[in-house]
Amino acid sequence: MDTTPDGAAPPEAPATAAEPSSNPPPQAPADPKNVQSTEADTAPKLSPAELKKRKQAEKQAKRAQAKSSVPQTPAQQKGPLAKEGQKQQKDSKNAKADLSKPFPVRRRPSQGNTPVVKEVKVELKKDKQDRGLFFGHLYNQPRQHSMVGASKDVNPAILALGLQYSNYIICGSTARMVAMLLAFKTVIEQYHTPVGTSLARHLTAHHLNPQIDYLRSCRPLSISMGNAIRWLKDLIIKIDPDVPEDEAKRDLQENIDYFIRDRVTLADDIITSATAQKINSGDVIMTYASSSVVEKTLIRAHQKGIDFSVIVIDSKPLFEGKQLARKLANHGIRVKYLLITGAAHAIKEASKVFLGAHAMMSNGRLYSRIGTALVAMLASSNGLPVIVLCESVKFTERVALDSIVGNEAAPAEEILSEAERRALLPLKPYLHTSLLPKDDTKDTPAKGNGEVLEWVDNSDNFQMLQLLYDVTPANYINMVITEYGSLPPSSVPVVHRLSTHV
Amino acid sequence: MAPSSVIVAPGLSSFLKSLKTTPVEPSVEHFISLLKRRQIRNSRPCAIATTALLLRVVSEFKGRDATKLVNRIRDVGKRLTAAQPREVVVGNIVRRVLGLVREVVEENQDGETNATSDVGHGQGGLAHHDSLSRPQLHSSISTFSPLRHAAAEPMDSSFHYSENMSDSGELSRRPPLLTSHTSYAPASAAPLVNSLFGLFTQPDTPSNASTPTGHQSPDRGALTALNLERLADTAKSNIDLKAEVLDGIRELQDELEQSDDLIAQNALDHIHNNEIILTHTASTSVQKFLLAAAKKRKFTILHTETCPHDHTATHGVLLTGRKGEAQATDVGETWKPLIAAGIQVYLIPDSHVFAIMSRVNKVILATHTVLANGGLVAAAGARMIAQAAKDHQTPVVVVSGVYKLSPVYPFDIDELIEYGDVGKVVPYEDGDFVEKVDVENPLYDYVPADLVDLYITNL
Numbered sequence: 001m002d003t004t005p006d007g008a009a010p011p012e013a014p015a016t017a018a019e020p021s022s023n024p025p026p027q028a029p030a031d032p033k034n035v036q037s038t039e040a041d042t043a044p045k046l047s048p049a050e051l052k053k054r055k056q057a058e059k060q061a062k063r064a065q066a067k068s069s070v071p072q073t074p075a076q077q078k079g080p081l082a083k084e085g086q087k088q089q090k091d092s093k094n095a096k097a098d099l100s101k102p103f104p105v106r107r108r109p110s111q112g113n114t115p116v117v118k119e120v121k122v123e124l125k126k127d128k129q130d131r132g133l134f135f136g137h138l139y140n141q142p143r144q145h146s147m148v149g150a151s152k153d154v155n156p157a158i159l160a161l162g163l164q165y166s167n168y169i170i171c172g173s174t175a176r177m178v179a180m181l182l183a184f185k186t187v188i189e190q191y192h193t194p195v196g197t198s199l200a201r202h203l204t205a206h207h208l209n210p211q212i213d214y215l216r217s218c219r220p221l222s223i224s225m226g227n228a229i230r231w232l233k234d235l236i237i238k239i240d241p242d243v244p245e246d247e248a249k250r251d252l253q254e255n256i257d258y259f260i261r262d263r264v265t266l267a268d269d270i271i272t273s274a275t276a277q278k279i280n281s282g283d284v285i286m287t288y289a290s291s292s293v294v295e296k297t298l299i300r301a302h303q304k305g306i307d308f309s310v311i312v313i314d315s316k317p318l319f320e321g322k323q324l325a326r327k328l329a330n331h332g333i334r335v336k337y338l339l340i341t342g343a344a345h346a347i348k349e350a351s352k353v354f355l356g357a358h359a360m361m362s363n364g365r366l367y368s369r370i371g372t373a374l375v376a377m378l379a380s381s382n383g384l385p386v387i388v389l390c391e392s393v394k395f396t397e398r399v400a401l402d403s404i405v406g407n408e409a410a411p412a413e414e415i416l417s418e419a420e421r422r423a424l425l426p427l428k429p430y431l432h433t434s435l436l437p438k439d440d441t442k443d444t445p446a447k448g449n450g451e452v453l454e455w456v457d458n459s460d461n462f463q464m465l466q467l468l469y470d471v472t473p474a475n476y477i478n479m480v481i482t483e484y485g486s487l488p489p490s491s492v493p494v495v496h497r498l499s500t501h502v
Numbered sequence: 503m504a505p506s507s508v509i510v511a512p513g514l515s516s517f518l519k520s521l522k523t524t525p526v527e528p529s530v531e532h533f534i535s536l537l538k539r540r541q542i543r544n545s546r547p548c549a550i551a552t553t554a555l556l557l558r559v560v561s562e563f564k565g566r567d568a569t570k571l572v573n574r575i576r577d578v579g580k581r582l583t584a585a586q587p588r589e590v591v592v593g594n595i596v597r598r599v600l601g602l603v604r605e606v607v608e609e610n611q612d613g614e615t616n617a618t619s620d621v622g623h624g625q626g627g628l629a630h631h632d633s634l635s636r637p638q639l640h641s642s643i644s645t646f647s648p649l650r651h652a653a654a655e656p657m658d659s660s661f662h663y664s665e666n667m668s669d670s671g672e673l674s675r676r677p678p679l680l681t682s683h684t685s686y687a688p689a690s691a692a693p694l695v696n697s698l699f700g701l702f703t704q705p706d707t708p709s710n711a712s713t714p715t716g717h718q719s720p721d722r723g724a725l726t727a728l729n730l731e732r733l734a735d736t737a738k739s740n741i742d743l744k745a746e747v748l749d750g751i752r753e754l755q756d757e758l759e760q761s762d763d764l765i766a767q768n769a770l771d772h773i774h775n776n777e778i779i780l781t782h783t784a785s786t787s788v789q790k791f792l793l794a795a796a797k798k799r800k801f802t803i804l805h806t807e808t809c810p811h812d813h814t815a816t817h818g819v820l821l822t823g824r825k826g827e828a829q830a831t832d833v834g835e836t837w838k839p840l841i842a843a844g845i846q847v848y849l850i851p852d853s854h855v856f857a858i859m860s861r862v863n864k865v866i867l868a869t870h871t872v873l874a875n876g877g878l879v880a881a882a883g884a885r886m887i888a889q890a891a892k893d894h895q896t897p898v899v900v901v902s903g904v905y906k907l908s909p910v911y912p913f914d915i916d917e918l919i920e921y922g923d924v925g926k927v928v929p930y931e932d933g934d935f936v937e938k939v940d941v942e943n944p945l946y947d948y949v950p951a952d953l954v955d956l957y958i959t960n961l
Contacts, residue, residue, distance in 0.1 A: 335938070336941075339943070341810070342944045404857070455821060463846070
């Protein structure tokens with residue numbers, strides 16, 4: 001699923017390359033860029049500790065800024081924003097005041113409304129998860145939410161990006177890939193080949209890999225990111241050692257821009273125009289969560305003057321559909337919004353189902369935001385066409401039979417939102433003794449909502465599970481629309497071969 | 503308005519408390535307003551409250567005229583069902599009580615009924631019954647609604663009851679029963695109706711324990727309103743009609759109380775060791791069922807949240823065995839949580855159902871009502887769970903008290919579905935969103951009969 005990272009621009013996004021595709025509103029790149037470019041220039045001179053501090057502040061400011069800037073209409077945004085961006089680093093209080101508004105940035109539901117600086121600590125996860133039923137393997141790798149322990153080789157741009165990943169500020173397979181490529185451009189720009197090595201050898205193995213490892217530690221790489229990395233490394237290795245470094249670097253940066261243009265911007269354009277033709281007047285399109293291609297398609301069809309309405313189905317944990325519904329409604333499309341429990345109702349009114357993809361597997365299965373499979377199942381049992389919109393960059397040679405073997409686990413405590421924890425607090429007197437804190441003597445009432453999580457932690461038997469993706473069987477999918485045309489899901493491997501061996 | 507509505511948090515417990523001190527008529531009004539305001543909701547609380555109310559209605563009833571009593575109960579029943587037609591259970595209970603009255607009367611008639619009911623068995627009798635007993639519903643439900651039929655159709659509960667106390671040897675008497683059922687259910691539903699109502703032939707319900715089983719007229723099942731009219735005359739005999747009906751209602755109350763435990767007795771027959779079971783909502787019946795199994799077996803529960811309308815209760819039940827503070831005072835709502843019984847419980851969001859279903863051995867669903875065609879109305883999300891289970895060939899077991907079986911046929915599913923507070927999906931603070939986007943929050947799902955493999959009841 002790919003959604004525009006609202007307001008949170010990829011670091012150092014140059015205006016030319018940023019325009020394509022799933023990208024921030026035009027004015028958004030302006031301020032992060034200001035903040036960041038100064039950052040990037042001075043960064044190498046700072047000691048690691050200072051760097052850390054700055055990053056932390058920056059991250060906060062960015063987050064706050066994303067929050068405060070997004071709900072405003074574009075008209076409002078123009079003036080104050082440029083200044084705001086710089087100001088915010090100093091007074092984040094100002095930003096906090098703005099936070100009372102709802103803001104559409106996707107983020108972890110467990111985060112409070114106040115951007116508290118999270119205690120920087122490596123998560124000491126109990127090995128409770130290992131005893132997990134059949135998903136213990138998904139918790140193998142602890143999630144990183146800070147920059148502590150990052151290798152010193154990691155470029156500041158990548159550090160910032162990693163945090164945006166782990167906080168779901170940049171979310172969605174396409175958006176993550178584009179943001180990563182743009183960050184890599186910065187990395188390449190600042191790269192100098194050490195004496196005695198060649199760019200082709202040193203850049204991939206010794207410089208790019210630490211960056212990738214860091215990104216992976218923040219959030220597992222998406223399929224599209226993997227594809228892009230493979231392409232980039234391939235490109236670098238093939239660089240003739242005789243080419244001067246400057247020229248090689250320029251070439252690489254240009255190629256990255258071309259890649260984004262060809263594989264994302266143009267691909268999206270072809271897909272949206274092809275799909276928009278499939279929408280007839282009077283159609284009721286159902287979609288799940290949020291996909292940037294689906295969003296563009298619907299808006300495009302609406303602008304063509306087709307009269308249709310949209311049902312957005314949404315679910316925990318990220319509530320991405322909310323942003324989609326909001327954007328569509330702002331464009332004047334009739335939108336209905338339900339949570340996944342109501343999907344069986346809504347499906348009766350729908351006439352077509354459009355789904356976004358995280359990846360298309362080679363066995364024709366769709367790997368997408370968890371819950372997609374349910375919507376596809378309901379649609380196919382109701383005889384509705386299920387259409388997947390997916391750029392070929394998200395195709396993979398990997399296969400998947402179920403959603404358990406390969407998946408990404410989200411931190412389980414996010415399942416209980418702040419409000420839900422608050423609702424549980426009054427139940428404390430009835431709590432089973434095994435859940436109460438072991439040191440019951442010092443009862444600190446100030447713990448607040450976090451206490452509920454302690455109950456869960458204390459319990460040996462109670463666990464929460466939260467995955468991010470599921471696999472939709474191919475037989476639920478009627479059509480996959482890519483920039484290569486519309487195909488049945490069984491043609492995925494063919495397209496993948498086509499797109500990788502051109 | 504009832505004087506007791508002053509109580510801070512109105513609900514089942516406050517209603518039951520006030521029932522003792524308030525006169526009948528205000529109590530009825532009180533209950534109606536509670537139903538309308540959804541302060542008493544869900545099958546169990548509704549059933550308990552209705553029984554308690556009817557107990558009081560009957561005990562306050564003056565006179566010995568059976569017809570008048572029947573009319574009185576029916577009148578109250580009509581008002582209750584009109585107040586909240588989607589709580590089908592209210593109608594079910596009213597029907598049970600009506601059947602009870604008829605039964606009591608009939609038992610005291612012996613030979614006389616033999617003669618009259620033969621007449622009543624014919625076409626004319628049926629027609630008469632229809633015109634007599636079909637209720638006038640003053641609700642938003644359309645004339646053709648199944649709910650209308652369900653509102654206060656007194657006849658079939660008398661069937662239930664008479665079947666209830668009969669032996670399985672009486673199965674031969676089923677045909678007349680079915681013909682009268684098909685008077686409001688299409689013929690296609692007949693086999694299912696048959697299998698569902700066959701439940702009532704099991705004689706070991708607690709409510710039967712003290713019901714005399716001997717001495718039945720062969721045509722008891724066809725007791726009609728025709729002979730009811732005669733009852734008016736005959737029932738003036740010296741039997742203590744009221745006392746017997748009251749006893750019957752108390753038995754009904756016992757049955758309601760015990761139904762979950764009786765269902766739970768079957769648990770060990772259905773759950774084996776190391777099973778992975780998926781369930782949803784904070785249902786008392788299901789939790790007790792699983793707890794009973796947990797005494798002997800170790801298994802794993804995957805519990806979906808049923809967001810947005812039941813997730814808080816679900817969390818509460820899983821952690822503490824209580825559905826939340828609001829209901830903490832309600833009767834019989836607490837038990838040891840499953841985790842305390844040593845059962846591994848995994849809480850999963852609703853969207854995970856399909857992803858996880860390939861690893862699930864069994865799906866256990868709670869229900870709101872079971873309909874005449876074997877389908878059920880259950881908490882939202884049940885439909886997709888059942889469908890996912892079907893697609894993975896996972897058996898779906900529905901746990902339901904008999905009081906939830908209703909003669910309602912789902913002609914129009916949408917009429918059975920209640921929509922809830924939209925603010926739970928998107929908070930109203932997000933005014934911009936709520937204004938532009940049409941947000942919906944259906945509370946129930948209709949699950950077709952073919953998605954369900956097994957019903958477990960308290961009989």
